[in-house]
Amino acid sequence: MSVTAIQEPKDVNLAAILGESPAEPKWLRWLDKVAVRAGDAINPILIKETRQALKSRQFLVTFSLLLFAALGWTIAGSLLLMPQIYFLPSAPTMLTGYYLVLAVPMLLVVPLAAYRSLEGEIDDGTLELLSVTSLSPRQIVFGKLGSAVLQMMLYFVALFPCVAYAYTLRGVDIPTIAILMGLLVTFGLTLTIVSIFFAPMARVRSSQVSTLLVVMALLIGGEIAAGSLAINLIQYGNPLTAQQTGFLVVAVVLFTGTLSLVFLMATAVQLTPDSENRSTPVRMSLMIHQVAVVGIAAYSLDLGFDIAWFTLLAMTGHLVVTWVSVGAMMCAEAPTMTPRIRRELPGTFLSRLLFIWFTPGPATGFVFAIVNLIAGMLAMSLLFDEAQRLPDVRPVARMVASYRMMITLLIAYLCIALIGVRVIISILRTRNTVRVGVGMAAMAVVLLVMALIPYSIGLHWNDYRQYPYSVWQITNWVWTLGLAETNGLPEEAYWLVMALGGMAFFGHLLLLGRVVLPQRLLTPQRVLEERKRMQKILLPETTPIDPLGLGTEGKPV
Amino acid sequence: MTPNTKRTPGGSIRRSSSSVIPPGVHQDEPPCIELRRIYRFFGTTKAVQDISFAIPKGSVFGYIGPNGAGKTTSMRILATLDLPSYGEAFIDGLSVINDPELVRHRLGYMPDSYGTYRDVNCWEYLDFYARAYGLTGQERLQRLRWVLDFTGTRKIAEKPIRGLSKGMKQRLCLGRALIHDPSVLILDEPAAGLDPRARIELRQMIGELAERGKTIIISSHILTELAEMCDRVGIIEQGRLLATGTVDEIQREWAAHRELEIRLLSDTGDAANVIRGSEHVNEVVIDGEHLRIEFTGDIRDQAELVRKLVQAGCLVAEARAHSKSLEDVFLQVTEGLVQ
Numbered sequence: 001m002s003v004t005a006i007q008e009p010k011d012v013n014l015a016a017i018l019g020e021s022p023a024e025p026k027w028l029r030w031l032d033k034v035a036v037r038a039g040d041a042i043n044p045i046l047i048k049e050t051r052q053a054l055k056s057r058q059f060l061v062t063f064s065l066l067l068f069a070a071l072g073w074t075i076a077g078s079l080l081l082m083p084q085i086y087f088l089p090s091a092p093t094m095l096t097g098y099y100l101v102l103a104v105p106m107l108l109v110v111p112l113a114a115y116r117s118l119e120g121e122i123d124d125g126t127l128e129l130l131s132v133t134s135l136s137p138r139q140i141v142f143g144k145l146g147s148a149v150l151q152m153m154l155y156f157v158a159l160f161p162c163v164a165y166a167y168t169l170r171g172v173d174i175p176t177i178a179i180l181m182g183l184l185v186t187f188g189l190t191l192t193i194v195s196i197f198f199a200p201m202a203r204v205r206s207s208q209v210s211t212l213l214v215v216m217a218l219l220i221g222g223e224i225a226a227g228s229l230a231i232n233l234i235q236y237g238n239p240l241t242a243q244q245t246g247f248l249v250v251a252v253v254l255f256t257g258t259l260s261l262v263f264l265m266a267t268a269v270q271l272t273p274d275s276e277n278r279s280t281p282v283r284m285s286l287m288i289h290q291v292a293v294v295g296i297a298a299y300s301l302d303l304g305f306d307i308a309w310f311t312l313l314a315m316t317g318h319l320v321v322t323w324v325s326v327g328a329m330m331c332a333e334a335p336t337m338t339p340r341i342r343r344e345l346p347g348t349f350l351s352r353l354l355f356i357w358f359t360p361g362p363a364t365g366f367v368f369a370i371v372n373l374i375a376g377m378l379a380m381s382l383l384f385d386e387a388q389r390l391p392d393v394r395p396v397a398r399m400v401a402s403y404r405m406m407i408t409l410l411i412a413y414l415c416i417a418l419i420g421v422r423v424i425i426s427i428l429r430t431r432n433t434v435r436v437g438v439g440m441a442a443m444a445v446v447l448l449v450m451a452l453i454p455y456s457i458g459l460h461w462n463d464y465r466q467y468p469y470s471v472w473q474i475t476n477w478v479w480t481l482g483l484a485e486t487n488g489l490p491e492e493a494y495w496l497v498m499a500l501g502g503m504a505f506f507g508h509l510l511l512l513g514r515v516v517l518p519q520r521l522l523t524p525q526r527v528l529e530e531r532k533r534m535q536k537i538l539l540p541e542t543t544p545i546d547p548l549g550l551g552t553e554g555k556p557v
Numbered sequence: 558m559t560p561n562t563k564r565t566p567g568g569s570i571r572r573s574s575s576s577v578i579p580p581g582v583h584q585d586e587p588p589c590i591e592l593r594r595i596y597r598f599f600g601t602t603k604a605v606q607d608i609s610f611a612i613p614k615g616s617v618f619g620y621i622g623p624n625g626a627g628k629t630t631s632m633r634i635l636a637t638l639d640l641p642s643y644g645e646a647f648i649d650g651l652s653v654i655n656d657p658e659l660v661r662h663r664l665g666y667m668p669d670s671y672g673t674y675r676d677v678n679c680w681e682y683l684d685f686y687a688r689a690y691g692l693t694g695q696e697r698l699q700r701l702r703w704v705l706d707f708t709g710t711r712k713i714a715e716k717p718i719r720g721l722s723k724g725m726k727q728r729l730c731l732g733r734a735l736i737h738d739p740s741v742l743i744l745d746e747p748a749a750g751l752d753p754r755a756r757i758e759l760r761q762m763i764g765e766l767a768e769r770g771k772t773i774i775i776s777s778h779i780l781t782e783l784a785e786m787c788d789r790v791g792i793i794e795q796g797r798l799l800a801t802g803t804v805d806e807i808q809r810e811w812a813a814h815r816e817l818e819i820r821l822l823s824d825t826g827d828a829a830n831v832i833r834g835s836e837h838v839n840e841v842v843i844d845g846e847h848l849r850i851e852f853t854g855d856i857r858d859q860a861e862l863v864r865k866l867v868q869a870g871c872l873v874a875e876a877r878a879h880s881k882s883l884e885d886v887f888l889q890v891t892e893g894l895v896q
Contacts, residue, residue: 036694037694040688040693040694040697044685044688044689045689047685047688048674048677048681048685051676051677051681051685052674052675052676052677055676055677056675056676124670124672124673124674125668125670125672126672126673126674128638128668128672129666129668129672129686129733130689131637131638132636132637132638132661132664132666133661133686133689133690134658134661134662134689134690134691135689273637273638273640273657274640275640275654275655275657276657338654338655339654339655340654340655340656343655431600432600433600526650526651527651527655527656527659530651530656530659531659534658534659534662
């Protein structure tokens with residue numbers, strides 16, 4: 001290829017990009033250098049996605065529609081409010097319209113585009129090409145998210161003058177507008193993260209359609225939920241005190257932030273090859289989320305009994321649901337420990353004792369889920385005690401006692417159910433490749449069997465008439481927990497369930513030897529050397545930018 | 558060009574068989590690519606079964622087999638995209654299973670699909686992959702410049718990928734695989750769907766890359782397509798490697814039955830009687846003034862047979878041996894079975 005080709009007028013841009021254009025002013029070259037260096041530091045996926053998104057028809061159409069809709073509403077809304085707009089506060093009406101205009105791209109279009117983008121990478125085979133580059137799955141996921149955030153910012157900035165115009169019409173204060181925008185951003189980000197999470201789940205066309213339907217349902221649900229909250233906020237203002245608002249902001253940021261981290265890690269894990277450790281980052285993020293949840297619950301004690309009671313109940317329920325579902329999925333992890341994972345095993349006895357539970361595998365997953373649930377519930381139990389010492393406390397001692405009983409029963413039932421899940425997964429694994437999602441299905445089956453079979457047998461023996469609870473129904477967790485809630489559970493049934501749960505847990509722990517025994521494999525010297533070399537290639541020593549031409553020693557050149 | 562290579566008119570290079578190391582033979586230098594007893598099962602389907610081969614540094618290995626033979630599966634394992642059910646694979650002595658991130662920097666992979674993006678032009682596409690491989694600043698620009706020149710895509714650099722021809726897309730994808738200057742190239746059916754000119758150009762580019770010392774593994778379901786550019790080939794069917802070696806070796810091994818055609822100016826019936834029953838002669842057919850002989854011997858036996866005829870007083874005007882074509886060999890080696 002001749003070099004003269006680049007001197008043709010149509011190749012001027014490329015020549016400039018490739019640094020082949022004639023001499024430029026010094027300051028421009030410096031600016032160029034800084035821009036290139038900044039570009040090098042940015043996630044390549046973000047650069048590619050942004051280039052693609054800004055050139056795409058979807059962005060062009062959405063952005064144009066957003067501008068036209070905002071302009072249309074500004075004119076139509078203002079005309080409709082004439083002549084009261086001069087005398088009465090008109091911001092709520094105008095802001096409601098602007099919210100609706102902004103919510104569609106932020107809560108529907110951007111999350112859906114992020115979902116389609118990752119799904120498209122899988123469909124078109126480009127994800128495989130990315131997998132053989134230096135990019136980690138985490139970078140790919142964060143790049144997709146970054147691009148979505150950038151698009152949201154563009155929509156946001158485009159509509160900002162309209163929001164400012166609405167503010168001048170009086171009727172909505174700045175804190176309310178800030179909360180409204182915060183609400184929109186939080187919902188937008190969370191929905192994007194959840195959508196991205198669903199993208200790699202389905203690899204075949206039929207399941208892609210069902211996954212898309214689930215995502216669409218979630219997005220529309222999110223749009224409605226956010227919309228009703230936002231319109232209430234605009235029309236009636238913020239009903240919370242400053243302290244309550246502060247708590248709400250902290251709680252929402254902590255909760256959605258850490259939960260989003262779990263979802264992002266889970267998405268990255270879906271893009272990670274089987275040979276690599278796919279479990280530890282998710283387990284770490286789950287622990288961070290648990291700490292955040294307990295922190296939110298603790299903070300709620302500052303806001304009086306009613307809010308604390310509601311928060312404690314909600315967070316306890318959330319932790320139970322989380323560990324039940326996560327425990328089921330971790331019990332469906334592949335039991336094989338590849339040499340690559342074995343190289344990362346903790347080395348010393350103490351570190352093995354503490355950190356072996358973070359290593360992948362169903363056996364460690366079982367213990368990790370149960371121990372974390374116990375730790376979370378202990379923390380919540382202490383917080384329930386603290387809540388009862390609040391000055392505006394209501395008589396809840398009986399309720400707390402029954403909740404404690406229910407939670408201990410629930411932990412015992414989870415131990416038993418997880419053993420069932422492990423058995424089902426082991427059977428399935430003999431002939432099939434089992435994905436972690438199958439663990440959830442197995443858990444549903446186990447829970448149904450545990451509840452329905454003893455109940456059906458009892459019903460049959462009693463000629464299909466109502467019959468009283470007996471120890472034969474101890475696996476029927478629905479009935480047992482229901483009785484525990486009303487303090488009507490026989491003591492022997494309680495202790496029997498606890499004993500069974502304990503046996504399941506400790507029996508499993510005794511059988512863990514085979515899993516815990518593998519020793520860390522030594523990483524070959526050649527691999528260590530190569531890694532060092534790679535690090536140098538990927539993180540080269542940067543030469544300092546020298547805009548004034550002073551040279552590296554600070555002396556003029 | 559290395560001393561033991563010579564260029565053919567098609568632009569491809571051929572090396573003397575001294576650079577080819579058959580499996581199991583001790584080598585001073587470890588092989589660049591090595592597969593050891595690779596198996597890959599998908600449920601009950603055995604996609605790859607007990608495949609082992611080694612490719613020395615700087616050679617071109619052709620991987621041939623019908624559709625569904627297991628070529629792509631084994632290439633994906635080498636490209637760190639899939640894990641074998643059993644066995645080990647190495648690139649430059651590094652395990653593709655245990656150290657994929659180290660292997661990836663050494664290899665350029667070109668799958669059978671283009672893997673391009675919408676709303677991106679050629680330059681942006683290559684620039685993205687350069688960034689993805691960790692290239693920064695001037696180094697990235699230099700590599701981009703080289704790739705655009707090498708693949709002849711500089712003129713279309715600012716054109717959207719969507720409008721490119723198949724040949725140009727293929728060039729661009731080869732550019733993508735080369736952007737980080739890998740030492741190993743895995744090319745899965747790169748010539749599929751290309752017109753003859755584009756095929757020749759691709760062959761030339763692969764030849765040039767081989768000259769630059771790249772180790773290349775290239776797959777196709779057409780033996781003749783690879784014959785000119787490969788040092789060695791491996792024929793795979795139903796997940797099993799049926800034959801490996803140079804094209805000549807495979808041809809010799811599998812095409813032992815040849816047809817000799819002898820034109821006589823004397824009586825063909827007498828001549829037929831002379832050679833009937835001779836060693837290496839399976840069948841003799843009289844066709845006008847020609848004798849068509851199914852023959853299993855080598856070239857010396859062939860000469861002996863002609864001398865026998867001459868000594869018997871037959872007037873031999875012409876003697877010609879027809880070797881089996883590469884297609885015939887391929888058809889003979891494989892049975893056209895698909896899993």
